[in-house]
Amino acid sequence: MNLCKKNIPSDTFTTVDLSDVIEIRRYTRNLAGTLGFSKTNQTQITSAVSEICENVIDFAIRGHVNVKSVNFETRRGILIKVTDSGPGILDISAAVKDGYSTRNRLGLGLPGTKRFMDIFKVQSKPDDGTKVVMCKWVTDRDRFMLQSV
Ligand SMILES: Nc1ncnc2c1ncn2[C@@H]1O[C@H](COP(=O)(O)OP(=O)(O)OP(=O)(O)O)[C@@H](O)[C@H]1O
Numbered sequence: 001m002n003l004c005k006k007n008i009p010s011d012t013f014t015t016v017d018l019s020d021v022i023e024i025r026r027y028t029r030n031l032a033g034t035l036g037f038s039k040t041n042q043t044q045i046t047s048a049v050s051e052i053c054e055n056v057i058d059f060a061i062r063g064h065v066n067v068k069s070v071n072f073e074t075r076r077g078i079l080i081k082v083t084d085s086g087p088g089i090l091d092i093s094a095a096v097k098d099g100y101s102t103r104n105r106l107g108l109g110l111p112g113t114k115r116f117m118d119i120f121k122v123q124s125k126p127d128d129g130t131k132v133v134m135c136k137w138v139t140d141r142d143r144f145m146l147q148s149v
């Protein structure tokens with residue numbers, strides 16, 4: 001079932017093709033804006049979720065994406081979990097380094113996302129799927145930029 005195509009308000013999506021990613025991007029950007037991220041960070045967070053979804057579609061065909069707000073002590077942020085049941089990643093520490101790609105691409109999706117997010121965890125085993133959990137906190141700078149620029 002594809003929740004986003006049925007227009008059910010939800011923070012959990014099934015990603016199968018690019019139209020799902022468009023909906024996930026829209027949802028993520030809206031939530032990031034509501035949480036108070038600067039416009040630049042809204043764009044970056046949206047790119048981050050896109051990169052991970054693109055990997056899911058390309059390597060695992062489908063996966064599940066959960067996007068929600070999170071509070072921790074005095075902090076507020078956006079928490080994104082992406083899981084798939086695809087082939088998994090053989091060498092996670094290599095995969096999160098610049099330039100590692102098993103398909104002759106730039107290999108910048110995972111490392112770029114890791115650099116940008118405050119928390120970035122990949123769990124994966126060959127033939128046992130991949131789970132990416134990532135989080136970004138709203139900062140004073142976000143609030144300032146949103147109000148002043
Ligand atoms: N969901 C996934 N399932 C299986 N392998 C994955 C998955 N996500 C990433 N990988 C592996 O990690 C590598 C690095 O991912 P990354 O997104 O950084 O690069 P890429 O997708 O190959 O290229 P780019 O994102 O720059 O276009 C991939 O080439 C692939 O081998």
Ligand SMILES: [Mg+2]
Nearest residue numbers: 051055109110
């Ligand atoms: Mg990629």
